Amino acid sequence: MADRNILTASDVTVEYPAHSVSSAFTAVKGFTLTIRPGEIVGLVGSSGSGKSTLAQIASGQAALRGSKDNSPRIIGGSLDVLGFEMRGIKRSKLNKLTLGVGFVSQDAGSNLTSNMTVAELVAEPLFLRDKRYNRQKAGLKAATLVDALLLPVGSMLKYPHELSSGQRQRVAVARGLILDPVLLIADEPTAGVDVSVRGAVVDVIAGLQRSRGASALIVSHDLETLRRSVDRIAVIHEGVVVGLGPIDDVLGDPRHPYVAGLARESYGDDEYDDEDFDGDGDDFDGDGNDLDGHADSNGDGDDGPDVAGVTGDGDVHDAGDAGDGRRA
Numbered sequence: 001m002a003d004r005n006i007l008t009a010s011d012v013t014v015e016y017p018a019h020s021v022s023s024a025f026t027a028v029k030g031f032t033l034t035i036r037p038g039e040i041v042g043l044v045g046s047s048g049s050g051k052s053t054l055a056q057i058a059s060g061q062a063a064l065r066g067s068k069d070n071s072p073r074i075i076g077g078s079l080d081v082l083g084f085e086m087r088g089i090k091r092s093k094l095n096k097l098t099l100g101v102g103f104v105s106q107d108a109g110s111n112l113t114s115n116m117t118v119a120e121l122v123a124e125p126l127f128l129r130d131k132r133y134n135r136q137k138a139g140l141k142a143a144t145l146v147d148a149l150l151l152p153v154g155s156m157l158k159y160p161h162e163l164s165s166g167q168r169q170r171v172a173v174a175r176g177l178i179l180d181p182v183l184l185i186a187d188e189p190t191a192g193v194d195v196s197v198r199g200a201v202v203d204v205i206a207g208l209q210r211s212r213g214a215s216a217l218i219v220s221h222d223l224e225t226l227r228r229s230v231d232r233i234a235v236i237h238e239g240v241v242v243g244l245g246p247i248d249d250v251l252g253d254p255r256h257p258y259v260a261g262l263a264r265e266s267y268g269d270d271e272y273d274d275e276d277f278d279g280d281g282d283d284f285d286g287d288g289n290d291l292d293g294h295a296d297s298n299g300d301g302d303d304g305p306d307v308a309g310v311t312g313d314g315d316v317h318d319a320g321d322a323g324d325g326r327r328a
């Protein structure tokens with residue numbers, strides 16, 4: 001496996017099948033990407049661009065949910081993950097694939113089992129794989145991850161309802177990492193997380209994976225969160241890759257208006273020599289909104305319901321976090 005790509009997507013097209021009144025919808029069109037061993041790739045794009053669809057397809061989650069429901073499916077191209085062709089993958093192969101791929105869904109933090117403590121939740125995947133896993137070792141491993149993810153001291157014995165939404169999402173990330181996946185696919189791992197620690201959470205994911213020669217695909221609508229940790233980004237817009245490479249290369253030479261908009265947000269209007277792609281002398285969509293189409297009322301790049309005295313991450317419950325994510 002050493003020299004082999006961890007993930008190779010070649011011209012992948014993904015469709016949600018027709019169901020009841022809605023017709024089939026092509027969510028991803030001709031997606032091409034490779035992820036090498038030890039590489040950390042960010043998948044960036046606005047709301048509805050196809051990021052979660054790709055995350056579900058690449059992690060095997062869509063196929064796991066079965067063919068009868070409204071799960072997305074690959075209808076064109078090929079997607080190889082850890083040597084498994086994902087197009088039409090059989091359940092027996094899926095089970096093997098999921099031994100190597102960790103997945104953190106966008107809403108993982110809100111789906112934690114309510115009557116388990118953080119310590120139990122984080123360690124659970126170890127026992128689901130091996131009932132006789134050493135309890136002391138599991139506890140230590142879980143505590144190390146909880147600490148690395150800057151969760152407050154003392155959270156090990158807490159239940160999900162005693163945590164903020166951002167803290168719950170970090171617990172979900174710890175669960176995703178505890179099996180030492182060869183590839184971690186994390187869909188918005190910093191959803192709801194205090195803006196001051198979002199970068200640090202991505203750093204931890206990247207650092208842990210890199211140190212083992214393992215890889216990660218980290219989905220985020222927020223480029224700044226990924227900036228210091230990822231090796232490359234893939235920018236997706238309306239299901240199509242419109243930028244691919246190291247962040248500064250992609251933003252420094254935007255080939256698509258959406259990427260130009262990202263560069264403007266990232267470097268600021270004054271520093272970035274904007275190109276008028278559509279020749280109308282306007283920003284490319286002319287709506288003055290954030291790139292995800294949501295109004296950014298406070299100029300922090302976040303469309304959460306920011307309230308005075310709160311962190312600007314749209315997560316009121318994280319308001320008591322000290323700057324390092326631990327309770328003050």
Ligand SMILES: Nc1ncnc2c1ncn2[C@@H]1O[C@H](COP(=O)(O)OP(=O)(O)OP(=O)(O)O)[C@@H](O)[C@H]1O
Binds near residue numbers: 048050053054
């Ligand atoms: N079950 C479904 N059936 C049909 N279309 C769907 C379904 N789920 C998502 N879509 C459509 O597929 C497209 C891509 O959605 P997806 O959730 O992958 O986007 P995203 O980039 O992850 O957005 P967000 O950042 O809001 O999560 C969207 O146009 C969405 O409306």
